[in-house]
Amino acid sequence: MRKDAARNRHRIIEVARHYVDDGKPLQLNDVARTASIGVATVYRHFHTPEALLETVAHPAIEELVRRAGQALTEPDPWTALRAFLAAAIEALLTDPAVPPVFSAVTDSLEHTGDLKRGLVTAFTELLARAHAAEVIDSRVTEADMAPLMCGVAFAANVHSALDPAGRAAHGLRYLELLLNGLSARASR
Template sequence: MTTTPLRKDAARNWERIVATARRYVDEGKPLQLNDVARAAATGVATVYRHFPTPEALLETVAAPALEELAEHAERALASADPWSALHEFLAAGIQVQLTDAAVRPVLAAATDALERTTELKDRVTGRFGRLLAHAHAAGAIDPGLSEADLTSLMCGIAYAVNVHPALAATDRAATGRRYLDVLLTGLRRP
């Protein structure tokens, strides 16, 4: 899909809006477009022109992390060791869920506001399915374990870590990795 480049002033406004939204998400504030417009020192109409819904803005904030996760999955597919590839991809997935507050609600949403979000989610889930299939084919993981099972377990790990809000971000990531290691040790086939 080709898009016309934004004028310089429109591009600056877009960047200010996204930066403000990023700050709101990081601070746990709701993305109310009028509030974002005020904080970004832009007109409300400008925000709505770029982002017709709060979901579209949230998906834009989450997009870099989703792109990184999709690229990680693609690199993992090139690995000769299906178990390590799956493990490292899942670790990256836990990491992004624990370090970017925009990702969890975007991944959990039943519908997407932006076509790009759907494309990214499809890339991630498609690669994840292939990584799991490779691990199954290699006999490295319980053959009865489905993508849905593993997705629910990953969400459970993220939830378990988030129950302890006093953990620093680095501690949360390390705790998530430790929980994942324990889980996958139980799921690995000898």
């Protein structure tokens, strides 16, 4: 990529990041205007607002993939599962680009799909390890966890007056309460 094209791409992503953080709709024409870059240039880099949103979310999702990898190296299955779910809650509550990307039915960028599939694979393995070690209620399935995690994030977002770190702290507390209820000890 030429230096000017790389600079433009960086500026577009930077402006989009501010839009997302401020809760503004991500419209490519608006981003172009704010970035002082031609609309055609923005569309050349990002064909849709969804592709731009996914690009903005990629650093947080890549960090979550990294943390999933760390969790997979943790020998204790319960600690590993808790660490991964805590990282997921933190990502959901501290980066407003992440929830809409995770909830999208389709992905605009192949890289996004790869990242999401990697997370699903890691979570499947972490949950299977927790089941095998009998540290989580055997009735808890992968399908159960997505709405439960959404519920934790929703409950933490009720405190929307808090900054992202404050919401994440509430989310982690709620996650801990949820996991205490899902542990195999609680089901006995």
